[in-house]
Amino acid sequence: MNKLHIIQHPLILSKMTQIRRKETPTKMFKELVNEISALMCYEITRDLETEEFEIETPVSKTTGYRIKGEDLVLVPILRAGLGMVEGIQNLMPSAKTGHIGIYRDHETLQPVEYLCKLPSNMQNRDIIILDPMLATGGSAVKAIEILKSYQVKSIRLACLVGCPEGVKYVHESYPEIPIYLAALDEKLNEQGYIVPGLGDAGDRLFGTI
Numbered sequence: 374m375n376k377l378h379i380i381q382h383p384l385i386l387s388k389m390t391q392i393r394r395k396e397t398p399t400k401m402f403k404e405l406v407n408e409i410s411a412l413m414c415y416e417i418t419r420d421l422e423t424e425e426f427e428i429e430t431p432v433s434k435t436t437g438y439r440i441k442g443e444d445l446v447l448v449p450i451l452r453a454g455l456g457m458v459e460g461i462q463n464l465m466p467s468a469k470t471g472h473i474g475i476y477r478d479h480e481t482l483q484p485v486e487y488l489c490k491l492p493s494n495m496q497n498r499d500i501i502i503l504d505p506m507l508a509t510g511g512s513a514v515k516a517i518e519i520l521k522s523y524q525v526k527s528i529r530l531a532c533l534v535g536c537p538e539g540v541k542y543v544h545e546s547y548p549e550i551p552i553y554l555a556a557l558d559e560k561l562n563e564q565g566y567i568v569p570g571l572g573d574a575g576d577r578l579f580g581t582i
């Protein structure tokens with residue numbers, strides 16, 4: 374599990390507590406998802422390569438830094454991953470966004486892909502997959518499988534809440550992919566929900582409960 378990063382910070386811990394509470398209303402839930410994602414972004418992007426270039430301040434020339442290579446691509450898994458985009462894009466305005474639509478079949482818990490709309494040139498791009506929940510790991514593994522077929526440069530998986538079952542499945546399927554979580558919860562229940570978790574992230578984000 375050396376590719377697992379659990380990002381612990383007092384701000385993230387307190388916001389995660391709010392988001393888990395069943396009485397937290399949709400508007401606040403949405404704001405918290407964005408805020409936590411933005412705080413996580415700092416760690417998720419820590420090892421991106423930078424390059425130097427020359428700039429002028431009002432006083433003199435100096436060395437500036439920018440992220441090297443092609444613009445990074447955020448790939449939210451619909452629906453719930455959409456909730457994480459704005460917070461991250463505020464920090465990285467040049468990032469592109471691609472969309473992968475996957476839902477879990479309620480009976481089998483197997484991922485079902487229904488949409489894939491990605492920027493035209495995906496080769497050699499750094500990718501961050503966004504999804505608040507890593508439960509069985511089926512949706513994340515399916516998204517990684519799709520993105521790998523585009524010969525991207527790197528893939529990072531960012532989720533708010535994960536559980537050991539989902540982490541294990543992603544690591545066994547793609548050991549090289551780093552996983553970033555705000556919390557690693559105890560387990561999955563018989564219905565495939567993370568315990569204690571926060572319930573159905575998509576329903577809570579979009580008020581479809």
Ligand code: PRP
Nearest residue numbers: 451452453476477508509510511512575
């Ligand atoms: C949720 C969540 C993940 C998936 C996680 O999506 O947003 O995509 O479940 O479960 P897994 O790790 O077992 O695959 P859901 O299928 O509820 O779709 P939605 O976002 O459209 O509500």
Ligand code: URA
Nearest residue numbers: 508566567572573574
């Ligand atoms: N998807 C969710 O939205 N929540 C869970 O707990 C598991 C899967």
